[in-house]
Amino acid sequence: MLNPLSRWLLPLLIGNLSILTCVAQTSTAEDSEALQIYQDHCAGCHGAQRTGAMGPALLPESLARLRKAEALNVMLHGRVLTQMPAFARQIPEEKLQRLIELIYSPPAEPPRWEEKDITQSRVSYPVPDNDKPLFSADPQNLFIVVELGDHSATLLDGDKFEAITRFKTRFALHGGPKFSPDGRYVYFASRDGWISKYDIYNMTYLAEIRVGINTRNLAISADGQYLIAANYLPGNLVLLSSKDLSLIKIIPASSGDTTSRVSAVYTAPPRHGFVAALKDIAEVWEITPSDTDAQIRRIPTSEYLDDFFFDQNYQYLIGSSRKGNSAQVVNLDSGNTVADLSIEGMPHLGSGITWKYQDTEVLMTPNLKDSRLTIIDMSNWKTIRQLDTQGPGFFTRSHDGSPYAWSDVFFGPHKDLINIIDKKSLEIVKTLRPSPGKTSGHVEFTRDGRYALLSIWDDDGELIVYDSKTLEEVKRLPMKKPSGKYNVYNKTRYVRGTSH
Ligand code: HEC
Structure with missing residues (x-):
């Protein structure tokens, strides 16, 4: 088993870090009574497969940053101002404890999220007939502030430091939002795999699509045409058209018999593509998108690398080794590892x-x-x-x-x-x-x-x-x-x- 801290801490981009819990990955024999309680009381909102519906996903990957004690607290008392009800009066605490063990363990059948699930999830909203900002602030000096506390975002005037608007986001955004090159649109990714396109000028959402069950982050190509999401569950990358968020291609993160979680994906502007960090395969992937497909170049590395930094020209990549005690420098042109830095x-x-x-x-x-x-x-x-x-x-x-x-x-x-x-x-x-x-x-x-x-x-x-x-x-x-x-x-x- 991997060091539990490095398993999920390293690739975190943003999120609630005050809670450091490790998640048991070992599957225990399923508690059929707890399963029944789940189906009776929780499945309606959290999904029969625990992959989420109106409520968030309840899988070990999704709950990595929620302490079990806090989960119990939420189940006993609900969450104010949300639809999560209190169960203290309906379900004895001992049974809630068993429900906790259930939701923090992987399901017997790995949850699936396939092409038809992705395409069927896509929603588009009316496109306003206006291409000028509906506010007077400098459109290049705006900030999007992600507020995880109540799953909202604030559009901030960067000269006056005043909110222009504040709007709801999907539950638990993950990784930074990405702007289109002209700054008009912003794209968000959520922990549970929702990608949302928001029109800053008109202050309204344009489209959404669910690309996975557990998503790490999102990147946009330098020309603004393509979006790509990195998923832990299922282990893949999902390439979208930024125009309407339609699906272009699902890229399984597989090599031989291994399918890897994808820790993160980065845009590499001078390379006209993306670079992906794989958690369970010792390779760095360079991905070059097109309107119908994506080309993958696999660069083998001697260590499992995730969490990348690039030099300003995107010629070198510096990746932390999963063990946490070194970083390797990879020349992206030659594919060679050119330095091994020991950084404890x-x-x-x-x-x-x-x-x-x-x-x-x-x-x-x-x-x-x-x-x-x-x-x-x-x-x-x-x-x-x-x-x-x-x-x-x-x-x-x-x-x-x-x-x-x-x-x-x-x-x-x-x-x-x-x-x-x-x-x-x-x-x-x-x-x-x-x-x-x-x-x-x-x-x-x-x-x-x-x-x-x-x-x-x-x-x-x-x-x-x-x-x-x-x-x-x-x-x-x-x-x-x-x-x-x-x-x-x-x-x-x-x-x-x-x-x-
Ligand atoms: C009526 C819908 C509904 C039902 C029924 C429901 N939940 Fe929830 N639950 C939610 C919503 C919505 C949230 C997200 C609340 C928020 O915005 O913080 C949530 C949040 C949670 C969370 C916190 C997740 C996190 O990542 O912070 C847990 C744990 C949870 N629910 C467990 C359960 C369990 C176990 C049951 C069944 C006993 C259950 N819920 C039944 C709607 C529901």
């Missing part, structure tokens, strides 16, 4: 950032297990600095318009701290505690880099705006667990300092 402490390369330092370019990555930041010289892949921090981190961010890089302390007792690193001296020059006791994390900059927006990851959370030069606080906006925020300009121009 499980680097979180997916949120690594680069900047120009002296006459070279450096990469800084937080570590998910060690209390330190690692800075690597990208010309020779040598670690040139390790910065001790107050706990393991998750996100780092910077912008060419800012002299500083920001990095959170996401785990442990100091999760309320944020370190500011001077990009010239490579030292931590300031540590902020924006909201004592509450997790702070995920910074994104305005288009010009003048302001940095930080999240307080709490159901009663906030978005805090800082002047990125003076590091003074400018504004606070209350938000419900604002997990991530995405600036149209920075994301569509692949600005250095932001992860993609």
Whole structure:
């Protein structure tokens, strides 16, 4: 069995990280009484196969971040303001405990989600006859803020820091939303496999489709024509047309007899395609899409790699090994592994950032297990600095318009701290505690880099705006667990300092 922490922690892009539970993968003999209770009381909303319907999927992969104690609490008391009812009066607690064991175990029959399920799930909404924004804010300096607390998103004016609108999303968005190259549309992926297309100018959804049962993230091609989703369940990639979200191709993540979970998929703009990280096959896949098909190039690697970082030209890929103690550098042109970096402490390369330092370019990555930041010289892949921090981190961010890089302390007792690193001296020059006791994390900059927006990851959370030069606080906006925020300009121009 894999190390349970690395099994699901590494590829996490965004989500609720305060809960670290490992999931039993061993299938126990099914408890037929619990199954019956499930069919009688839960299946109507959560699906006969537990793959979700009106309510979310209840499978081990889906529940990876929900503690069993919290699941019991939800089942006893329901969730306020949602359709999840309380069962304390109907089902004895002992039976609810057995239901928990049931939903945290894989079903006897692996759940399926096939071509007809995907195509039949597609919904389109009326397309408004208007192609100008219905608001006056700069359309290139907008932010989408994902609020996991109540499954909503806020469209934020990046100059005034005021909400333009706030709308419901699918349950538990996963991975960052992706913008069309012109910034007009945004595409979301949810944990349970829903892809949604939202028209920012008209502030309305245009189409949705369910591409899988458990989805990791979504990528958009540089030309904006194709979307691709990475799935854990079933283990595949699903290629869509971005126009109407119609299905182009299902790409099973198989090699020989092994079908792999897909940890993540990334767009590689200069390569006109995508690169996928496979959890259970030691290969990196380069995928080149077309209107009817997709070409797959398989690059064998000596380790299982997931969680990737790319250099600015997308010539090199740096992938963390699943064991968590090294990272490998793969030349995407030749397919050769050109360096093996030993980085203890499980680097979180997916949120690594680069900047120009002296006459070279450096990469800084937080570590998910060690209390330190690692800075690597990208010309020779040598670690040139390790910065001790107050706990393991998750996100780092910077912008060419800012002299500083920001990095959170996401785990442990100091999760309320944020370190500011001077990009010239490579030292931590300031540590902020924006909201004592509450997790702070995920910074994104305005288009010009003048302001940095930080999240307080709490159901009663906030978005805090800082002047990125003076590091003074400018504004606070209350938000419900604002997990991530995405600036149209920075994301569509692949600005250095932001992860993609
Ligand atoms: C009337 C519909 C309905 C029924 C019946 C129902 N649920 Fe739910 N359940 C929901 C909805 C909707 C949510 C999502 C709530 C939210 O938005 O947080 C949910 C959430 C949950 C969650 C939390 C999932 C997560 O990832 O946070 C668990 C656990 C759960 N339900 C278990 C059960 C069990 C077990 C039963 C049967 C005993 C059951 N539910 C019956 C609608 C229902």
